[in-house]
Amino acid sequence: MQFFSLAGNVALQNVLATMEVGRKKIASTQKKGYFSIGGGIVLGIVGSILGVPMPSIIAGLIPVIYGGIVLYKINDELQAYKQAYKRDVIGEALQFLDSSLTISPKDGILANEFIQSQLFSTEPDRYKTEDLVCGKADKTAFYFAEVHAEYKTVTQTKNGTKTEWHDIFKGIIFVADFNKNFNGVTIVRPKDFGSAIGAWFSNNLFSFGSNDVIKLENVDFAKAFITYGTDQVESRYLLTPAMMERILKLNNNSKYSISLSFIQSRMYIGFPLDRNYFEAPIFKSLLNPDLLNEDISTIKFMYDIIKELDLNTRIWGKG
Secondary structure, three states: OOOOOOOHHHHHHHHHHHHHHHHHHHHHHHHHHHHHHHHHHHHHHHHHHOHHHHHHHHHHHHHHHHHHHHHHHHHHHHHHHHHHHHHHHHHHHHHOOOOEEEEEEEOOOOHHHHHOOOOOOOOOOEEEEEEEEEEEEEEEEEEEEEEEEEEEEEEEEEEEEEEEEEEEEEEEEEEEEOOOOOOOOEEEEEOOHHHHHHHHHHHHHOOOEEEEEEEEEEEEHHHEEEEOOOOOOOOOOOOOHHHHHHHHHHHHHHOOEEEEEEEEEEEEEEEOOOOOOOOOOOOOOOOOOOOOOOHHHHHHHOOOHHOOOOOOOOOOOOO
16 A cells, blocks of 8 residues: 655655665665675686686685675765665655654664563563654654564584574564553463463463463453453453454554553553564665655554554543
8 A cells, every 4th residue: 555655745855866876876886796706606616616626716706805895895885875764764754644753763672671561571682673763643652663682592512502593572662651650560462372371370370470361351352362460450451342452453453463561651562573674775766656655654553553542542640
């Protein structure tokens, strides 16, 4: 679905036209560097097959080194281009959606807040975040950012130790003001084998940390999610029938299952994604009218969460 159009936005058209010149230069230079490196590798392989490995490897090193130098020299321009795209293109497109929206490419959601959200039970050993978008939809302030959190495992092998990295979460973390200081914590996680086993133990043997499983009457919600909380009454008061229906709708509209938590006065939602957003294209034209559609549609999806969950209806006051 086409959401964002360049038609009528002369300022953005001029920015894109100027940046397109730089993009073509970067793309051409990168192709030259990659082709040079690839040619050098092929030369070394072919020479080895023909029985002259050393001369061919030495000869192949020349274009490989040249290609590396070419890519190194263009790197500063590449990074400046990427930052300009987020600042000038995505930033302008955000203003088209809502004048309150801003993007800070180098900022994100701090690791401490990610951990405190309790969306995931594993703490990260490696954490990266970027592209913080902030705004306000009517009465409700919100922000979200891309996050990649990983944990590591170290195993002993016959050749020494082996370190492997595993994803905890890769996607967008969305945070909104809920206009209520919660007494407890409520966590809603996708229902899978692991969480189902955890819920059984919680119900039958012990609590999940300091959280108990919250039994809710919405059958479809219970099929999709496991809900934990420190305060049974507050969790049920928070997850009203209408709110559960809205969360189910939001989950159905997402590509992957979402996770939610309600802590202090904030609602956190984790949206798993399989690509980085807001990244400048290198080998595709900036003048393509569909270029911004997916990125801006993602932002609008986040923006519309406030309406989808009816967060502007203040049924509580902070206290």
